[in-house]
Amino acid sequence: MKPNQYLFIPFLGCLLLLAGTGPATAQCGAPLTANCQGVPSSELIQSSNGSVDFTFDDFSRYRSGITIGGATTLRLKVLPNNASCKWSLRVYIENNPGAGTPVNEWESMTSYGNGSSAPTLDLLSIKVYNGCGTPINNNVYQNFTPVNGSYIDIINDVSLVPAGSCNTNVNGAGTYLSNPSEFTFMIDYRVVPGLTFSPGMYQLNLHFCLVEQS
Amino acid sequence: MKKQFLKVAMLSACMAIAGTSFGQLQDEKNVTMTMDLQPILQLEMSTPDQVDFVFDKLGDYYGGITKYGATILKVNSTVAWDLYAVGTSNDGTYWDKQMEYGTGTDPNAVEDLPLQLLELHQSEANAAFTAGTGFRNDYSSAFAAAPYTPGENNVYASATPYVLPAATEKYIQGHNGTADFAPGGSYLTQGSSMNSIYYYVIDYRIVPGLPAIFPTAADNATPPTALDLVSANAAGAYAQPGVYTMNVKYVLIENQ
Numbered sequence: 001m002k003p004n005q006y007l008f009i010p011f012l013g014c015l016l017l018l019a020g021t022g023p024a025t026a027q028c029g030a031p032l033t034a035n036c037q038g039v040p041s042s043e044l045i046q047s048s049n050g051s052v053d054f055t056f057d058d059f060s061r062y063r064s065g066i067t068i069g070g071a072t073t074l075r076l077k078v079l080p081n082n083a084s085c086k087w088s089l090r091v092y093i094e095n096n097p098g099a100g101t102p103v104n105e106w107e108s109m110t111s112y113g114n115g116s117s118a119p120t121l122d123l124l125s126i127k128v129y130n131g132c133g134t135p136i137n138n139n140v141y142q143n144f145t146p147v148n149g150s151y152i153d154i155i156n157d158v159s160l161v162p163a164g165s166c167n168t169n170v171n172g173a174g175t176y177l178s179n180p181s182e183f184t185f186m187i188d189y190r191v192v193p194g195l196t197f198s199p200g201m202y203q204l205n206l207h208f209c210l211v212e213q214s
Numbered sequence: 215m216k217k218q219f220l221k222v223a224m225l226s227a228c229m230a231i232a233g234t235s236f237g238q239l240q241d242e243k244n245v246t247m248t249m250d251l252q253p254i255l256q257l258e259m260s261t262p263d264q265v266d267f268v269f270d271k272l273g274d275y276y277g278g279i280t281k282y283g284a285t286i287l288k289v290n291s292t293v294a295w296d297l298y299a300v301g302t303s304n305d306g307t308y309w310d311k312q313m314e315y316g317t318g319t320d321p322n323a324v325e326d327l328p329l330q331l332l333e334l335h336q337s338e339a340n341a342a343f344t345a346g347t348g349f350r351n352d353y354s355s356a357f358a359a360a361p362y363t364p365g366e367n368n369v370y371a372s373a374t375p376y377v378l379p380a381a382t383e384k385y386i387q388g389h390n391g392t393a394d395f396a397p398g399g400s401y402l403t404q405g406s407s408m409n410s411i412y413y414y415v416i417d418y419r420i421v422p423g424l425p426a427i428f429p430t431a432a433d434n435a436t437p438p439t440a441l442d443l444v445s446a447n448a449a450g451a452y453a454q455p456g457v458y459t460m461n462v463k464y465v466l467i468e469n470q
Binding site: 028030031033034036037038039042043044045046050051052053054055056057058059062063071072074078085087106109112113114115119123124189191193195197198199200201202203204205206207208209210211212 | 238239240241242243244245246247248249250251252253254256290291292293294397398399400402403468469470
Protein backbone atom coordinates (compact mmCIF):
# COMPACT_ATOMS: atom_id res chain seq x y z
CA MET A 1 0.00 0.00 0.00
CA LYS A 2 1.25 3.45 -0.91
CA PRO A 3 1.83 5.97 1.89
CA ASN A 4 -0.90 8.27 0.47
CA GLN A 5 -3.44 5.52 0.97
CA TYR A 6 -2.60 5.42 4.68
CA LEU A 7 -3.64 9.07 4.81
CA PHE A 8 -6.72 8.66 2.66
CA ILE A 9 -8.45 5.97 4.76
CA PRO A 10 -8.67 7.93 8.04
CA PHE A 11 -9.56 11.06 6.07
CA LEU A 12 -12.49 9.22 4.47
CA GLY A 13 -13.60 7.91 7.87
CA CYS A 14 -13.51 11.41 9.21
CA LEU A 15 -15.75 12.64 6.40
CA LEU A 16 -18.26 9.88 7.07
CA LEU A 17 -18.37 10.68 10.76
CA LEU A 18 -19.00 14.34 10.05
CA ALA A 19 -21.60 13.59 7.41
CA GLY A 20 -23.47 11.45 9.91
CA THR A 21 -24.17 14.47 12.05
CA GLY A 22 -25.78 16.48 9.24
CA PRO A 23 -29.38 15.32 8.80
CA ALA A 24 -30.27 15.69 12.46
CA THR A 25 -29.75 19.43 12.27
CA ALA A 26 -32.04 19.99 9.29
CA GLN A 27 -35.19 21.09 11.16
CA CYS A 28 -33.90 22.64 14.32
CA GLY A 29 -30.84 24.44 13.01
CA ALA A 30 -27.27 23.44 13.64
CA PRO A 31 -25.81 23.67 17.14
CA LEU A 32 -23.03 26.23 17.00
CA THR A 33 -21.28 25.61 20.30
CA ALA A 34 -20.59 22.69 22.59
CA ASN A 35 -20.81 24.19 26.04
CA CYS A 36 -23.61 21.77 26.97
CA GLN A 37 -23.54 18.00 26.79
CA GLY A 38 -25.37 16.38 23.91
CA VAL A 39 -27.96 13.64 23.78
CA PRO A 40 -28.40 11.33 25.65
CA SER A 41 -26.79 13.13 28.59
CA SER A 42 -29.00 16.10 27.88
CA GLU A 43 -32.50 15.45 26.66
CA LEU A 44 -35.85 16.89 25.62
CA ILE A 45 -38.56 14.60 26.96
CA GLN A 46 -42.12 14.74 25.67
CA SER A 47 -44.33 13.11 28.28
CA SER A 48 -47.62 13.46 26.42
CA ASN A 49 -49.43 12.30 23.33
CA GLY A 50 -47.79 13.30 20.06
CA SER A 51 -51.14 13.88 18.41
CA VAL A 52 -53.68 16.62 19.08
CA ASP A 53 -57.09 16.47 17.41
CA PHE A 54 -59.58 19.29 16.96
CA THR A 55 -63.04 18.21 15.82
CA PHE A 56 -65.52 20.91 14.91
CA ASP A 57 -68.98 19.38 14.66
CA ASP A 58 -71.10 21.99 16.37
CA PHE A 59 -71.81 25.57 15.40
CA SER A 60 -70.86 27.00 18.77
CA ARG A 61 -67.47 25.33 18.52
CA TYR A 62 -66.87 27.06 15.21
CA ARG A 63 -67.60 30.42 16.78
CA SER A 64 -66.00 30.01 20.19
CA GLY A 65 -63.23 27.61 19.22
CA ILE A 66 -61.71 24.62 20.95
CA THR A 67 -58.99 24.88 23.59
CA ILE A 68 -57.00 21.83 24.61
CA GLY A 69 -55.12 22.61 27.79
CA GLY A 70 -51.84 20.96 28.72
CA ALA A 71 -51.91 18.77 25.65
CA THR A 72 -48.14 18.75 25.44
CA THR A 73 -45.67 18.60 28.32
CA LEU A 74 -41.96 18.98 27.75
CA ARG A 75 -39.32 18.19 30.33
CA LEU A 76 -35.70 19.25 29.86
CA LYS A 77 -32.44 17.87 31.12
CA VAL A 78 -29.43 19.98 30.15
CA LEU A 79 -26.05 19.04 31.56
CA PRO A 80 -23.07 21.34 31.12
CA ASN A 81 -19.68 20.84 29.56
CA ASN A 82 -18.62 24.15 31.09
CA ALA A 83 -20.06 27.20 32.83
CA SER A 84 -21.10 28.83 29.55
CA CYS A 85 -23.74 26.22 28.78
CA LYS A 86 -26.99 27.86 27.64
CA TRP A 87 -29.73 26.60 25.39
CA SER A 88 -32.77 27.65 23.44
CA LEU A 89 -36.19 26.07 23.09
CA ARG A 90 -38.09 26.86 19.91
CA VAL A 91 -41.16 25.51 18.14
CA TYR A 92 -41.41 25.36 14.36
CA ILE A 93 -44.55 24.92 12.30
CA GLU A 94 -44.48 22.69 9.25
CA ASN A 95 -47.20 21.87 6.71
CA ASN A 96 -45.58 19.18 4.56
CA PRO A 97 -44.67 21.43 1.63
CA GLY A 98 -43.30 18.42 -0.24
CA ALA A 99 -46.90 17.37 -0.86
CA GLY A 100 -47.60 20.65 -2.64
CA THR A 101 -49.24 22.40 0.31
CA PRO A 102 -49.33 26.18 -0.22
CA VAL A 103 -46.79 27.85 2.03
CA ASN A 104 -49.35 29.55 4.27
CA GLU A 105 -51.99 26.82 4.67
CA TRP A 106 -52.65 23.67 6.66
CA GLU A 107 -52.09 20.51 4.69
CA SER A 108 -55.43 19.32 3.33
CA MET A 109 -56.01 15.59 3.92
CA THR A 110 -59.56 15.48 2.57
CA SER A 111 -62.25 18.05 1.83
CA TYR A 112 -65.97 17.92 2.51
CA GLY A 113 -68.35 19.67 0.14
CA ASN A 114 -67.54 22.25 -2.48
CA GLY A 115 -65.16 24.74 -0.89
CA SER A 116 -61.47 25.18 -1.54
CA SER A 117 -60.40 27.65 1.12
CA ALA A 118 -57.98 25.85 3.43
CA PRO A 119 -57.22 27.31 6.86
CA THR A 120 -54.07 29.36 7.22
CA LEU A 121 -51.24 28.50 9.59
CA ASP A 122 -51.95 31.47 11.87
CA LEU A 123 -55.20 29.79 12.90
CA LEU A 124 -53.35 27.77 15.53
CA SER A 125 -52.62 29.50 18.82
CA ILE A 126 -50.28 28.09 21.43
CA LYS A 127 -49.72 29.08 25.02
CA VAL A 128 -46.59 27.97 26.88
CA TYR A 129 -46.17 28.21 30.63
CA ASN A 130 -44.46 26.69 33.63
CA GLY A 131 -44.26 27.16 37.39
CA CYS A 132 -41.70 29.96 37.29
CA GLY A 133 -43.09 31.64 34.20
CA THR A 134 -39.75 31.31 32.38
CA PRO A 135 -41.08 31.32 28.78
CA ILE A 136 -40.50 34.63 26.99
CA ASN A 137 -44.24 35.06 26.50
CA ASN A 138 -45.36 33.04 29.48
CA ASN A 139 -49.05 32.11 29.60
CA VAL A 140 -49.94 34.19 26.54
CA TYR A 141 -51.53 32.79 23.40
CA GLN A 142 -49.33 33.34 20.36
CA ASN A 143 -49.83 32.67 16.67
CA PHE A 144 -47.31 31.63 14.08
CA THR A 145 -46.52 33.79 11.11
CA PRO A 146 -48.51 32.01 8.38
CA VAL A 147 -45.47 30.66 6.55
CA ASN A 148 -44.19 27.10 6.60
CA GLY A 149 -41.07 26.91 8.79
CA SER A 150 -41.86 29.95 10.90
CA TYR A 151 -41.19 29.60 14.60
CA ILE A 152 -41.88 30.90 18.07
CA ASP A 153 -39.10 31.22 20.61
CA ILE A 154 -40.07 29.77 23.97
CA ILE A 155 -36.63 30.30 25.51
CA ASN A 156 -33.80 32.05 23.68
CA ASP A 157 -30.07 31.89 24.35
CA VAL A 158 -29.13 35.51 23.79
CA SER A 159 -27.66 35.76 27.28
CA LEU A 160 -27.15 33.26 30.07
CA VAL A 161 -29.80 33.18 32.79
CA PRO A 162 -28.74 30.61 35.37
CA ALA A 163 -31.13 27.97 36.64
CA GLY A 164 -32.55 28.46 40.11
CA SER A 165 -33.33 32.15 39.63
CA CYS A 166 -36.93 31.45 38.66
CA ASN A 167 -36.78 34.35 36.21
CA THR A 168 -37.91 34.84 32.66
CA ASN A 169 -35.85 32.99 30.08
CA VAL A 170 -33.87 30.68 32.35
CA ASN A 171 -31.52 28.91 29.96
CA GLY A 172 -28.60 27.68 32.06
CA ALA A 173 -27.78 24.08 32.81
CA GLY A 174 -30.23 22.15 34.96
CA THR A 175 -32.86 19.46 34.90
CA TYR A 176 -36.57 19.03 35.49
CA LEU A 177 -35.65 16.80 38.44
CA SER A 178 -33.88 19.53 40.38
CA ASN A 179 -35.71 22.58 38.97
CA PRO A 180 -39.13 21.33 37.81
CA SER A 181 -40.65 24.82 37.65
CA GLU A 182 -37.98 26.01 35.22
CA PHE A 183 -37.36 22.92 33.13
CA THR A 184 -40.92 21.74 32.58
CA PHE A 185 -43.13 23.37 29.95
CA MET A 186 -46.86 22.90 29.44
CA ILE A 187 -48.43 23.85 26.15
CA ASP A 188 -52.10 24.67 25.49
CA TYR A 189 -53.53 24.79 21.98
CA ARG A 190 -56.48 26.77 20.69
CA VAL A 191 -58.20 26.96 17.31
CA VAL A 192 -61.07 29.34 16.54
CA PRO A 193 -61.95 28.63 12.90
CA GLY A 194 -64.90 30.97 12.43
CA LEU A 195 -66.80 30.47 9.20
CA THR A 196 -64.19 31.46 6.64
CA PHE A 197 -62.64 28.11 5.79
CA SER A 198 -63.90 25.15 3.84
CA PRO A 199 -64.91 21.99 5.68
CA GLY A 200 -62.37 19.21 5.55
CA MET A 201 -59.63 17.36 7.39
CA TYR A 202 -56.40 19.30 7.79
CA GLN A 203 -53.06 18.62 9.40
CA LEU A 204 -49.79 20.26 10.40
CA ASN A 205 -46.76 19.42 12.51
CA LEU A 206 -45.02 21.22 15.34
CA HIS A 207 -41.33 20.60 15.96
CA PHE A 208 -40.04 21.46 19.42
CA CYS A 209 -36.30 22.01 19.27
CA LEU A 210 -33.83 22.09 22.13
CA VAL A 211 -30.52 23.35 20.83
CA GLU A 212 -27.57 25.50 21.78
CA GLN A 213 -26.93 28.03 19.09
CA SER A 214 -24.67 30.68 20.61
CA MET B 215 7.83 7.36 10.83
CA LYS B 216 6.98 10.90 9.87
CA LYS B 217 3.99 9.74 7.83
CA GLN B 218 2.78 7.47 10.60
CA PHE B 219 2.88 10.41 12.94
CA LEU B 220 0.91 12.47 10.42
CA LYS B 221 -1.69 9.72 10.11
CA VAL B 222 -2.14 9.40 13.86
CA ALA B 223 -2.42 13.16 14.21
CA MET B 224 -5.03 13.39 11.48
CA LEU B 225 -7.07 10.54 12.95
CA SER B 226 -6.92 12.18 16.36
CA ALA B 227 -8.09 15.50 14.93
CA CYS B 228 -10.86 13.78 13.05
CA MET B 229 -12.12 12.00 16.17
CA ALA B 230 -11.94 15.21 18.13
CA ILE B 231 -14.05 17.06 15.57
CA ALA B 232 -16.56 14.24 15.28
CA GLY B 233 -16.75 13.89 19.03
CA THR B 234 -17.50 17.53 19.41
CA SER B 235 -20.21 17.36 16.80
CA PHE B 236 -21.99 14.46 18.50
CA GLY B 237 -21.64 16.09 21.88
CA GLN B 238 -23.49 19.26 20.97
CA LEU B 239 -26.90 19.80 22.46
CA GLN B 240 -29.74 19.23 20.07
CA ASP B 241 -32.98 17.33 20.59
CA GLU B 242 -36.38 17.47 18.95
CA LYS B 243 -39.90 16.28 19.70
CA ASN B 244 -42.90 16.48 17.38
CA VAL B 245 -46.63 16.99 17.75
CA THR B 246 -49.10 16.42 14.92
CA MET B 247 -52.16 18.67 14.89
CA THR B 248 -55.28 17.43 13.13
CA MET B 249 -58.25 19.68 12.54
CA ASP B 250 -61.55 18.22 11.38
CA LEU B 251 -63.85 20.97 10.12
CA GLN B 252 -67.19 19.25 9.65
CA PRO B 253 -69.81 21.08 7.59
CA ILE B 254 -72.85 22.23 9.53
CA LEU B 255 -76.16 23.18 7.96
CA GLN B 256 -78.91 23.61 10.52
CA LEU B 257 -82.41 24.85 9.83
CA GLU B 258 -84.49 25.31 12.92
CA MET B 259 -88.27 25.69 12.84
CA SER B 260 -89.62 26.72 16.21
CA THR B 261 -93.27 26.93 15.13
CA PRO B 262 -95.95 24.23 14.65
CA ASP B 263 -95.56 22.01 11.61
CA GLN B 264 -99.29 21.99 10.94
CA VAL B 265 -101.11 25.02 9.52
CA ASP B 266 -104.89 24.72 9.04
CA PHE B 267 -107.05 26.88 6.80
CA VAL B 268 -110.77 26.38 7.50
CA PHE B 269 -113.12 28.15 5.10
CA ASP B 270 -116.52 28.19 6.72
CA LYS B 271 -117.54 31.82 6.29
CA LEU B 272 -118.37 33.79 3.23
CA GLY B 273 -115.84 36.46 4.19
CA ASP B 274 -113.07 33.90 4.35
CA TYR B 275 -113.85 32.79 0.81
CA TYR B 276 -113.91 36.34 -0.50
CA GLY B 277 -110.98 37.81 1.39
CA GLY B 278 -108.98 34.63 2.01
CA ILE B 279 -107.23 33.61 5.21
CA THR B 280 -103.76 34.86 6.10
CA LYS B 281 -101.68 33.15 8.78
CA TYR B 282 -99.12 35.67 9.93
CA GLY B 283 -95.87 34.38 11.40
CA ALA B 284 -97.03 30.80 11.17
CA THR B 285 -93.51 29.58 10.50
CA ILE B 286 -90.21 30.92 11.81
CA LEU B 287 -87.00 29.66 10.26
CA LYS B 288 -83.53 30.05 11.77
CA VAL B 289 -80.33 29.24 9.92
CA ASN B 290 -76.93 28.10 11.21
CA SER B 291 -74.38 27.31 8.56
CA THR B 292 -70.64 26.99 8.32
CA VAL B 293 -70.71 26.94 4.53
CA ALA B 294 -72.27 29.09 1.80
CA TRP B 295 -75.94 28.13 1.46
CA ASP B 296 -79.22 28.40 -0.45
CA LEU B 297 -82.69 28.12 1.04
CA TYR B 298 -85.86 27.39 -0.86
CA ALA B 299 -89.45 26.40 -0.18
CA VAL B 300 -91.14 23.74 -2.24
CA GLY B 301 -94.78 22.69 -2.20
CA THR B 302 -95.29 19.03 -2.82
CA SER B 303 -97.89 16.27 -2.59
CA ASN B 304 -98.38 12.73 -3.80
CA ASP B 305 -98.29 13.79 -7.42
CA GLY B 306 -96.36 17.02 -6.95
CA THR B 307 -98.96 19.00 -8.88
CA TYR B 308 -102.24 19.06 -6.95
CA TRP B 309 -103.31 19.04 -3.33
CA ASP B 310 -104.05 15.58 -1.91
CA LYS B 311 -107.80 15.14 -1.41
CA GLN B 312 -108.37 13.55 1.98
CA MET B 313 -112.15 13.60 1.93
CA GLU B 314 -115.00 15.08 -0.07
CA TYR B 315 -118.07 16.93 1.13
CA GLY B 316 -121.31 16.25 -0.78
CA THR B 317 -121.97 13.89 -3.62
CA GLY B 318 -119.30 15.26 -5.93
CA THR B 319 -121.26 14.53 -9.06
CA ASP B 320 -121.28 18.06 -10.46
CA PRO B 321 -119.02 18.07 -13.55
CA ASN B 322 -117.91 21.65 -12.70
CA ALA B 323 -116.65 20.65 -9.24
CA VAL B 324 -112.90 20.28 -9.62
CA GLU B 325 -110.83 18.14 -7.25
CA ASP B 326 -107.48 19.03 -8.78
CA LEU B 327 -106.43 22.08 -6.81
CA PRO B 328 -103.00 23.37 -7.90
CA LEU B 329 -100.30 23.53 -5.24
CA GLN B 330 -99.51 27.06 -6.39
CA LEU B 331 -102.71 28.42 -4.88
CA LEU B 332 -100.77 28.67 -1.61
CA GLU B 333 -99.03 32.02 -1.19
CA LEU B 334 -95.97 32.71 0.97
CA HIS B 335 -94.46 35.89 2.29
CA GLN B 336 -90.92 35.99 3.71
CA SER B 337 -89.83 38.71 6.13
CA GLU B 338 -86.35 39.27 4.70
CA ALA B 339 -85.73 39.65 0.97
CA ASN B 340 -83.46 37.44 -1.08
CA ALA B 341 -80.08 39.19 -1.37
CA ALA B 342 -78.46 36.98 -4.04
CA PHE B 343 -80.41 36.09 -7.18
CA THR B 344 -78.45 37.22 -10.24
CA ALA B 345 -79.20 33.89 -11.93
CA GLY B 346 -82.94 34.26 -11.41
CA THR B 347 -85.00 34.50 -14.60
CA GLY B 348 -88.51 33.98 -13.23
CA PHE B 349 -91.33 36.44 -12.64
CA ARG B 350 -90.17 36.88 -9.03
CA ASN B 351 -86.99 35.68 -7.31
CA ASP B 352 -88.37 35.37 -3.79
CA TYR B 353 -91.52 35.73 -1.68
CA SER B 354 -90.76 39.15 -0.22
CA SER B 355 -93.62 41.05 -1.89
CA ALA B 356 -96.37 41.97 0.50
CA PHE B 357 -99.67 40.14 0.02
CA ALA B 358 -101.74 42.37 -2.26
CA ALA B 359 -105.46 42.95 -1.94
CA ALA B 360 -107.72 42.57 -4.95
CA PRO B 361 -107.12 43.02 -7.78
CA TYR B 362 -104.47 40.35 -7.27
CA THR B 363 -101.21 39.89 -9.13
CA PRO B 364 -101.02 36.16 -9.84
CA GLY B 365 -97.49 34.79 -9.56
CA GLU B 366 -96.35 37.33 -7.00
CA ASN B 367 -96.17 35.07 -3.93
CA ASN B 368 -97.20 31.63 -5.16
CA VAL B 369 -95.23 28.73 -3.79
CA TYR B 370 -92.83 26.82 -6.02
CA ALA B 371 -94.23 23.31 -6.55
CA SER B 372 -92.47 20.11 -7.55
CA ALA B 373 -92.76 16.33 -7.38
CA THR B 374 -88.98 16.19 -6.77
CA PRO B 375 -88.52 18.52 -3.83
CA TYR B 376 -84.85 17.76 -3.29
CA VAL B 377 -83.81 18.67 -6.80
CA LEU B 378 -82.45 22.19 -6.96
CA PRO B 379 -85.16 24.52 -8.33
CA ALA B 380 -84.50 25.93 -11.78
CA ALA B 381 -83.44 29.52 -12.43
CA THR B 382 -87.06 30.34 -13.25
CA GLU B 383 -88.25 29.56 -9.72
CA LYS B 384 -88.36 31.43 -6.42
CA TYR B 385 -85.83 30.96 -3.65
CA ILE B 386 -85.96 32.34 -0.14
CA GLN B 387 -82.21 33.02 -0.15
CA GLY B 388 -79.60 32.41 -2.83
CA HIS B 389 -80.48 31.04 -6.25
CA ASN B 390 -79.70 28.49 -8.91
CA GLY B 391 -76.28 29.92 -9.89
CA THR B 392 -73.10 29.17 -7.93
CA ALA B 393 -72.53 32.90 -7.55
CA ASP B 394 -75.89 33.27 -5.78
CA PHE B 395 -75.59 32.23 -2.16
CA ALA B 396 -75.67 33.45 1.39
CA PRO B 397 -72.39 33.23 3.31
CA GLY B 398 -71.97 31.01 6.35
CA GLY B 399 -73.31 32.48 9.56
CA SER B 400 -75.92 32.16 12.23
CA TYR B 401 -79.01 33.93 13.47
CA LEU B 402 -77.29 33.84 16.87
CA THR B 403 -74.52 36.19 15.83
CA GLN B 404 -75.81 38.16 12.85
CA GLY B 405 -77.09 41.24 14.59
CA SER B 406 -80.75 41.90 15.20
CA SER B 407 -82.73 38.77 14.50
CA MET B 408 -85.56 40.63 12.77
CA ASN B 409 -83.50 41.98 9.87
CA SER B 410 -81.14 39.12 9.32
CA ILE B 411 -80.97 36.74 6.36
CA TYR B 412 -80.50 33.98 8.93
CA TYR B 413 -83.97 34.49 10.43
CA TYR B 414 -87.25 34.40 8.52
CA VAL B 415 -90.84 34.90 9.51
CA ILE B 416 -93.10 33.19 6.98
CA ASP B 417 -96.74 34.18 6.41
CA TYR B 418 -99.21 32.05 4.45
CA ARG B 419 -102.31 33.05 2.51
CA ILE B 420 -105.02 31.23 0.60
CA VAL B 421 -107.68 33.16 -1.30
CA PRO B 422 -110.41 30.84 -2.64
CA GLY B 423 -112.70 33.57 -4.02
CA LEU B 424 -116.33 32.94 -4.62
CA PRO B 425 -116.96 30.83 -6.48
CA ALA B 426 -113.84 29.09 -5.20
CA ILE B 427 -111.50 29.25 -8.17
CA PHE B 428 -108.37 30.53 -6.37
CA PRO B 429 -107.81 33.64 -8.47
CA THR B 430 -104.22 34.22 -7.29
CA ALA B 431 -102.94 30.81 -8.42
CA ALA B 432 -100.16 31.03 -11.03
CA ASP B 433 -96.68 29.73 -11.77
CA ASN B 434 -93.48 31.82 -11.89
CA ALA B 435 -93.10 32.09 -15.65
CA THR B 436 -92.62 35.50 -17.27
CA PRO B 437 -95.43 36.42 -17.56
CA PRO B 438 -97.01 33.97 -15.10
CA THR B 439 -99.35 31.29 -16.36
CA ALA B 440 -102.69 31.56 -14.58
CA LEU B 441 -103.64 28.37 -12.74
CA ASP B 442 -106.98 29.43 -11.30
CA LEU B 443 -109.60 26.73 -11.78
CA VAL B 444 -111.38 28.51 -14.62
CA SER B 445 -108.20 29.13 -16.59
CA ALA B 446 -106.95 25.62 -15.92
CA ASN B 447 -110.27 23.90 -16.63
CA ALA B 448 -113.28 25.62 -18.06
CA ALA B 449 -115.75 28.39 -17.37
CA GLY B 450 -117.98 27.49 -14.46
CA ALA B 451 -115.36 25.36 -12.73
CA TYR B 452 -115.05 25.64 -8.96
CA ALA B 453 -113.33 23.74 -6.15
CA GLN B 454 -114.99 20.60 -4.87
CA PRO B 455 -115.67 21.12 -1.15
CA GLY B 456 -113.61 18.79 1.00
CA VAL B 457 -110.44 18.40 3.02
CA TYR B 458 -107.19 18.84 1.15
CA THR B 459 -103.60 18.68 2.31
CA MET B 460 -100.23 19.53 0.93
CA ASN B 461 -96.69 19.67 2.26
CA VAL B 462 -94.29 22.61 2.23
CA LYS B 463 -90.65 21.69 2.62
CA TYR B 464 -87.98 24.23 3.50
CA VAL B 465 -84.70 22.97 2.13
CA LEU B 466 -81.35 24.35 3.26
CA ILE B 467 -78.46 23.20 1.09
CA GLU B 468 -74.85 24.04 0.51
CA ASN B 469 -74.49 26.49 -2.36
CA GLN B 470 -74.31 24.76 -5.72
